[in-house]
Amino acid sequence: MNRRAFLAKRQCSNTRARTGRLLTRHGEIKTPVFMPVGTQASVKAISPGELLALGAHIILGNTYHLYLRPGHELIRALGGLHRFMNWHRPILTDSGGFQVYSLAPFRKIYEEGALFRSHIDGSLHKLTPELAIEVQEALGSDIMMALDTCIPYPCPEKETEAATDLTTRWAQRCLEARTKPGLLLFGIIQGGMFRHLRIRHTEQLLGLGFDGYALGGLSVGEPKEILFEMIECSRPLIPDHLPCYVMGVGTPEDMVECVSMGIDMFDCVMPTRNARNGMLFTSFGRIVIKNARFALDESPIDPECTCYTCRNYSRAYLRHLFMARELLSYRLNTIHNLHYYLNLLSEIRSAIERDDFSTFRKNFFSMRNVR
Secondary structure, three states, X not given: OOOOOEEEEEEOOOXXXXXXXXXXXXXXXXXXXXXXXXXXXXXXXXOHXXXXXXXXXXXXXXXXXXXXXXXXXXXXXXXXXXXXXXXXXXXEEEOXXXXXXXXXXXXXXXXXXXXXXXXXXXXXXXEOHHHXXXXXXXXXOOEEEOOOOOOOOOOOHXXXXXXXXXXXXXXXXXXXXXXXOOOEEEEEEOOOOOHHHHHHHHHHHHHHOOOEEEEOOOOOOOOHHHHHHHHHHHHHHOOOOOOXXXXXXXXXXHHHHHHHOOOOEEEOOXXXXXXXXXXXXXXXXXXXXXXXXXXXXXXXXXXXXXXXXXXXOOHHHHHHHHHOOOHHHHHHHHHHHHHHHHXXXXXXXXXXXXXXXXXXXXXXXXXXXXX
16 A cells, blocks of 8 residues: 555644645645546546646546447557547546446345446346456556445445445455556445444455545435435544545535635535536525526626636626527536635635635535535
């Protein structure tokens, strides 16, 4: 295990918020960090060059989707995922466990792996821990994720325990299948919504010796208080020299709260998906651009925002594009939402460095009347 992959830099004096540096083959990642989701080797509606200009440190790809189309062997033959998509900064790839979980009517989980039918053509496939690592190594992922069994909410304790134990066995097999130690490998902590199972699974995976740890099986429909409770029972157990990633948790409010609990990494489709659906994030909350009240509004989405979209276009124009279903709508909205997310994390890092995160957090929530 590469124990020097993560270097904690600054810890706040009155919260667990911290900054750090995660070192990968394709460069350094400053944490806390948000990872735009590029499921199929593309962050929807935006180019790699635009992502760089927005300040993205790392993006996320997906093992399941790239395995099915165009295939990991093709990507390996073309020089790996970075070259294939012309992105030369770090890439994290999800193992595919969540995607298999989402195919509930078309999959079967058993000891060997997951048997599922492709959502593309119905063909039958078997995803094992060994194949998950093989695919990610072929892609050349900077950070690989171990294959896990994602647990629905609600789920009975007995079933949750069995699925969590299976994830432990799969995690061990992922470590044994690894052939490229230069690629970081993170374990995924499960345990459903049961504190004792979360704690036990955290301790079990820590004993296996991964390069970092993710808290999985969250944001699957549970109430917010349970989400934060599950993070709270696992996060303090993870040593400071290891990065901690909460998978799929990505509202701005949730990220700020999770940073205060010591979380280092986030991903979510929300900024890009919501952009395509006309929901835009601002310093004062969310707006839905199709609303009629914006039809004659000459102001930018957010007067505090410095993104390309806000510098050049009015709410009235963006509403027109969205209502007309013009493709430019998706691009301009995506630029704004990703700028908001990436800038938010940049501001969080700066506040932590100043040891002023508590004030930042208070001001952030007061603007939204959330807390």
